[in-house]
Amino acid sequence: MRKWVMAIILTSGFLLLTGFNSAQSKVYDYADLFTEEEEQQLQELAVEKAQETQLDIIILTTEDKEGKSEVTYSDDFYDKNSFGYEREKGSGILLMIDMEDRRVYINTAEDAVNYFSDSEIDSMCDEISSYLSDGDYYGGSRQFINILENYKNNENGNTANGNIVNGYTESSNTESSETNLFTYLKDPLISFMAAFLMAALFGAILCYHTTTKMTATGYTYMNKNEYRENERLDIFTHTTTVARKIEPPSSKGGGSFHMSGGGVKHGGGGRGF
Amino acid sequence: MVINYKCPSCGSFMEFDSSTQKMVCEHCGTTRTVREMDEADPSRKQDERDEQKQDFKTYSCPSCGAQILTDENTVATFCSFCGSPSLMEDRLTGEKSPAVVIPFKMNKERAMEIYRKWAGKGLLTPSGFLNMSTIEKFTGIYVPFWLYDYQAKAKVVAKCTRVRTTRAGDTEYIHTDHFDVIRDIDSEYVKVPADASEQMPDDVMDRMEPFNYQELTEFEMPYLSGYLAEKYNYTSDELSGRIEERVSQFIDRAVMDTIQGYVTVNVIDKNILLNCENAKYALFPVWLLKYRYRNKDYTFTINGQTGKFDGKLPISIGRLVACISITTSVLFLIFMLLGGIFG
Numbered sequence: 199m200r201k202w203v204m205a206i207i208l209t210s211g212f213l214l215l216t217g218f219n220s221a222q223s224k225v226y227d228y229a230d231l232f233t234e235e236e237e238q239q240l241q242e243l244a245v246e247k248a249q250e251t252q253l254d255i256i257i258l259t260t261e262d263k264e265g266k267s268e269v270t271y272s273d274d275f276y277d278k279n280s281f282g283y284e285r286e287k288g289s290g291i292l293l294m295i296d297m298e299d300r301r302v303y304i305n306t307a308e309d310a311v312n313y314f315s316d317s318e319i320d321s322m323c324d325e326i327s328s329y330l331s332d333g334d335y336y337g338g339s340r341q342f343i344n345i346l347e348n349y350k351n352n353e354n355g356n357t358a359n360g361n362i363v364n365g366y367t368e369s370s371n372t373e374s375s376e377t378n379l380f381t382y383l384k385d386p387l388i389s390f391m392a393a394f395l396m397a398a399l400f401g402a403i404l405c406y407h408t409t410t411k412m413t414a415t416g417y418t419y420m421n422k423n424e425y426r427e428n429e430r431l432d433i434f435t436h437t438t439t440v441a442r443k444i445e446p447p448s449s450k451g452g453g454s455f456h457m458s459g460g461g462v463k464h465g466g467g468g469r470g471f
Numbered sequence: 472m473v474i475n476y477k478c479p480s481c482g483s484f485m486e487f488d489s490s491t492q493k494m495v496c497e498h499c500g501t502t503r504t505v506r507e508m509d510e511a512d513p514s515r516k517q518d519e520r521d522e523q524k525q526d527f528k529t530y531s532c533p534s535c536g537a538q539i540l541t542d543e544n545t546v547a548t549f550c551s552f553c554g555s556p557s558l559m560e561d562r563l564t565g566e567k568s569p570a571v572v573i574p575f576k577m578n579k580e581r582a583m584e585i586y587r588k589w590a591g592k593g594l595l596t597p598s599g600f601l602n603m604s605t606i607e608k609f610t611g612i613y614v615p616f617w618l619y620d621y622q623a624k625a626k627v628v629a630k631c632t633r634v635r636t637t638r639a640g641d642t643e644y645i646h647t648d649h650f651d652v653i654r655d656i657d658s659e660y661v662k663v664p665a666d667a668s669e670q671m672p673d674d675v676m677d678r679m680e681p682f683n684y685q686e687l688t689e690f691e692m693p694y695l696s697g698y699l700a701e702k703y704n705y706t707s708d709e710l711s712g713r714i715e716e717r718v719s720q721f722i723d724r725a726v727m728d729t730i731q732g733y734v735t736v737n738v739i740d741k742n743i744l745l746n747c748e749n750a751k752y753a754l755f756p757v758w759l760l761k762y763r764y765r766n767k768d769y770t771f772t773i774n775g776q777t778g779k780f781d782g783k784l785p786i787s788i789g790r791l792v793a794c795i796s797i798t799t800s801v802l803f804l805i806f807m808l809l810g811g812i813f814g
Contacts, residue, residue, distance in 0.1 A: 383810030393802035394795075401795045404595050408784035414680035416660065416721025424659035430729065431653040432631075440645045444638075 218254065218283050220245045226275075229259035229297045231335040240336070243343050251346050253310050254281045254290030257339045261297045268296055268468055270459070272305040277460025282307065287462050293326070293342045294468075295335060302327050302338070303468030311455040311465040318349045319453060319467040327471035473530045473539060474560045476508050476696050484534075484555050486697030489575035489756075489775070494693055505574075508693040532557055544670070547613065547700035556696045567702060568752075569690040571618070573682055575611060575698065575756040576776040582758040583609070585778055586771055594794060597787035604764040611775060613700035613754040614671050617707045618662040619714050620749035623722040627654045628740040631733035652736075654729050660718050662687075662751070665710040667703035671757075673713075678781040679774045682755055686776060690754070700754060707750035719743050 224244035225237045232240065244255040256276065263271040272294045282288025289309035295302055304319050314322075322345060329338030383389050455465035476485040476494065483498035485508060493502045503511075530539040532550035540551050546562040549555065563569070590601040633648045662684055666676035722743055730736055756775025761768060764785060771782040 380810050380813035383806045385810075386807065389806040389810060390799070390803050393799045393806055396802055397795045397798035400798050401791055404593075404794065405786060405791070408593060408595060408786055410678050410781045410783075412678050412680070413779075414677075416718075416724050418681050419660045419663045420721065420725070421659040421661045424657070425725075426657040427655070427729070428657060429653055429655035431651070433651040433653075435649045435651055437649065438647045440647075442643045442645065444641050444643050 218248060220248070222279075222281075224248075224255060225257045225339075227257075227259050229261045229295065231259045231295065231297070232339075233336075236336040240339055240343070243340065247343050247346060248283060251291075251350055252283055252289065253313075253346070253350075254283045254288065254307075255343055255346065256281055256290060256292040257295075257342070258292055259295040259297065259335070263296065263298055268294065268299070268301060268303045269305075269456075269464075269466065272303055272466070273458035273462070273464050274460065276305060276307055276464070277458055277462050284309075287460065291346065293339060295330060295339070296468075299470070301468050301470045302330055303466060304342075305464060305466040306453065306455075307465075308463050311453055311463055313350045314453050314465070315351070316453045316465075316467060318351075319465075320469070322349055323467060323469045327469055330471040472560060473533055473557045474512065474692075475533055475556050475558065476512070476693055479503070479511075484696070485693070486556055487574065487694050488697075489578045492574060492576075494696065505691050505693045509691045512692070530557070530559060544668070544701045544704060545699065546702045547695040547698060549699075556698075558692055558695055558700075560692065562702055563692055563695075569615070569754045570751040571687050572613070572690045572694055572754045573684075573687055573756055573776050574694045576686070577758075577773075577778060579609070579611065579758075581778075582611075582760070582773050582775075585773055585780055586760055589771070589780060589782060589784075593784050595786045595790050596784050597790065600764065600785060604762045604769075606760060606762045607768070608759065608761040610759050611698040612757055612759055613695060613698055614676065614757050615667040615701050615703040616664045616676075616753045616755050617667050617703070617705075617710055617714075618664055618751040618753050619660075619707070619711075619718075619747060621660045621663065621714075621718045622657070622746040622748055623660060623718055624657050624742075624744040625655070625722045625726040626740075626742040627726050627730070627738060628652070629730065630737045630739060631730065632735045633732070634734050650733070652730055652733075654726050656722075656726050656729065658722060658725060660721055663714060663718060663721075664753075664755070665714050665717075667705050667710060667752075668701050669704040670701070675770070675772050675781050676757075679755075679757060679772065679779060682774065682776055687753070695754075698756070703752060707752075711747060711750075715745055715747075718745055 223241065225232070225240045227237055240257055244257065248255050256279075258272065258275060260271070266274065272292055275294075276290065276292055277287060280286035281290045281292070283290060288307070290307045291310045291314075292305040292307070293302070294305060302323055304314075304322060306314055306319070322342065325345060326338045326342050329335070329341055383392070453465040453467075455463050458464045477483070478485050478496035478499060478501050480501045481496065481499040483496055485494040485496050485501075485503065487493075487505065488495040488502075491502065493504055494508045495502050530541065531537065532539050532553060532555060534555040535550060535553040537550060537552040539548065539557055541548055541559070545559065547556070547558045550557050587601060590596070590604065629652045631650045631652045633650070635646050635648070637644045637646065664676075664680060664682070666673055668676075722745075723741075727736075758773040758775050760771040760773070762771065763769070769783065769785075771780065773780045
């Protein structure tokens, strides 16, 4: 009995401390697109995936944005409800299905801004909108939550989990996926070629050492007392300059963002369906 | 004619000993300095009359009377019958007298030691090379050289560049600074040697360099006793072409070395002027070892003063293949290991 109580207190205490409120509703179906059961399923999925992605995941459907833009409306909704994984008004990602304009909008908050680049958000919108066009609002929302892990970048700007993303495969690697010089050495053919080349070089050096070399140079015979520099001029004439624009670091590192009225960093993107 | 130096004590022959740098009697061990032997030489008074004599003629050994077999370039040799050291005095006097000589600094034993050490070394040398090679000929010979003193001038005009980069915001600027560079130097090159013997290969003699000129001394005939010696085949004028090319390269290197710190150097104009001030006839000591290995003849040459040697070690194909194979295997294992750990 006591153990259970302790466990409950600790878990809820932990969750409260982290700011993540799993008891809070994550699904707001104002446009009434989901059944009760679907809402429940989405809620469970959102809470489950929140732990994995370290983000508060929210699903919002609406028919009336009260005259606001999709950006402002979703910003305000997020801020007003103080969503956030690590604290209130913290990191999270919100999917808004806007039946007023038939648009899907993904809103990122705080750290989530860095986890998803603009192009990745666009890709996610594309994936989801196909469901929505077919009227499968539940399917689209579910898909949204499921693909979050795939698109999410860790600090290095690499996707944390390899899967088919945008049609091309990335190598599955849960640590940083850099290939360094040593990776190439694992291939026995490359190792052998490298070893052979170096050995051949060594052999050539040994052969070179079987002959004797000429060592006397001009300086051997130069009378240094008689050396004179009559003239030494280094005259600067002109400079030619070439300008080159440096590519900004690829937006893989994060997306564009703005500060919402509620003082929260928000990013995101959307498209019609 | 032919002279040789006789020991004042016992009448045997005096030879120049490289370890003591004196004349030593091979029989009783009496020593004299080179100068003393030279001054005691009675035939010196005949110098003027010998000048008119021709180069090629028969010489008889003053000890045994036999005819000394020699070619027109030899100036010091041994009588092929009785072995006494014989110097062709008339080929070494007057105009044909060398100005300077570097006496032998190391003797036959030392030279042999150097050879043995060299033949025994090397990863690729066939085993038994030292034992299986037979020494056909082992002679100490004074090789004729011309030593040139040259004045050299070089003027260079070049366009050079330096590169630096700056950054402003998101634009990188690569600046190339252009310079007009002018250099004008004078220098002197002294005692640049050119081997004046037709018989000795030039490239081998080049590798004997450098000789230590501190030990360059005025020529005196007794130094040659006990060694072979040649006189020059080519005059100093005939070799000047080769020497001038060499000195040109010296001054070119010297002037180009003064241009430092640039990324690119583009020479627009180069002017080199050489002036020969002096050419001296010198004799330099060389040990020549001709050996035979697997029915092929090789020559091992040692600088008789500094010990610098020239020779080509034979390469055993078997050993070379083994070496490369072993190295490949070891490196292969190391690479695979590294790949597994760090890859």
